[in-house]
Amino acid sequence: MNGAMFVDGDNIWMHFKGFSKKIHLDEDIEWEDLFLALEMDGIDLIMKKFYIIPYALHPTAANNLMHLGFLVMPTEVFGDKPLTDNCILVDAMETLLTNPLDALIIVSGDKDYLPLARKAREKGLRVIFVAFEEDTAEILKNEFEFIDLTPFVRLEVLMENDPTMSMGSAVSVEGDAL
Numbered sequence: 027m028n029g030a031m032f033v034d035g036d037n038i039w040m041h042f043k044g045f046s047k048k049i050h051l052d053e054d055i056e057w058e059d060l061f062l063a064l065e066m067d068g069i070d071l072i073m074k075k076f077y078i079i080p081y082a083l084h085p086t087a088a089n090n091l092m093h094l095g096f097l098v099m100p101t102e103v104f105g106d107k108p109l110t111d112n113c114i115l116v117d118a119m120e121t122l123l124t125n126p127l128d129a130l131i132i133v134s135g136d137k138d139y140l141p142l143a144r145k146a147r148e149k150g151l152r153v154i155f156v157a158f159e160e161d162t163a164e165i166l167k168n169e170f171e172f173i174d175l176t177p178f179v180r181l182e183v184l185m186e187n188d189p190t191m192s193m194g195s196a197v198s199v200e201g202d203a204l
Contacts, residue, residue, distance in 0.1 A: 027128040027152070029069040032118050033096070034134035035078030036110045038175070041158045051083065052090035056178045060156065061095075063173070069129050069152075073121065077101050079108045111138045118142055127151055133175070135162030143170055 035051060042049035061071060076096040083091075088098045099117070101110040118130065119142060130146040132139050135157030143153045143166070154171040155162065166172065 027068050027070065028072045028126060029064065029129035029131055029152075030073040030118070030121050030125065030127055031064075031071055031075070031131040031133060032114050033074070033076040034110055034114060034132070034136060034139075035076055036082065036101075036108050037134040037136050037157065037161070039078065039082050041161050050087055051078075052087040052094070054180050055175070056180060057091075057094050057096075060173075060175075060178045064131065064154075069131070071095075071131070072127075073097075073125070075099050075114075075117065077110050077114050077117075079103055079110065111136060115139070115142055119145070122146055122149060122151070129154065131156060133157065135159075135166060137163035137165060140165060140169075 038051060038055070039049075042054075061074075064071060074094075074096045075098075076091050077099045078101065080100040083098070083100075091098050099113065101108060101113045103109065114132075114134075115138070118132075121127070122130070122145070129152040130143070131154045132143065133156045135155065139155075140163075143155070146153050147170070152171070154173060155166045156173045156175055157166075158176055159167075159172075159174045162172065
């Protein structure tokens with residue numbers, strides 16, 4: 027099953043904004059583990075795109091993401107509004123129309139992607155949202171497959187930012203998680 031992954035880097039970055047330690051989106055999220063989980067579920071990622079406003083991503087991090095197979099897509103800011111969502115929506119829709127895909131993976135919990143996800147499902151694609159559960163719109167979790175991104179964050183990062191977290195509570199998987 028061929029899949030395409032579109033990562034809203036700004037959405038992920040916002041989740042970590044209140045953390046005491048600076049988070050590195052290329053190192054502190056175990057992307058390869060996520061890719062493996064999807065592969066074990068029968069999805070071959072033929073496209074991986076990571077969208078983010080340029081000042082939020084260090085050039086070394088961009089290089090590291092490219093080594094993980096991502097095409098890093100810098101997005102514009104108009105006034106104080108990043109255009110990341112818009113760029114992903116246009117690019118993903120074009121991809122749906124021009125590539126033989128079976129699955130669409132959206133790494134974001136933003137409900138702005140609901141029309142895209144519904145259109146992909148209407149075209150027969152499997153749609154999976156990957157994001158932090160507490161940051162994900164309920165409608166996305168209710169209508170589509172959902173994978174919590176928390177188990178893919180390095181344990182040290184979670185524990186440094188939540189000293190009450192024990193080793194047993196750091197990663198919890200329920201149901202038919204990947």
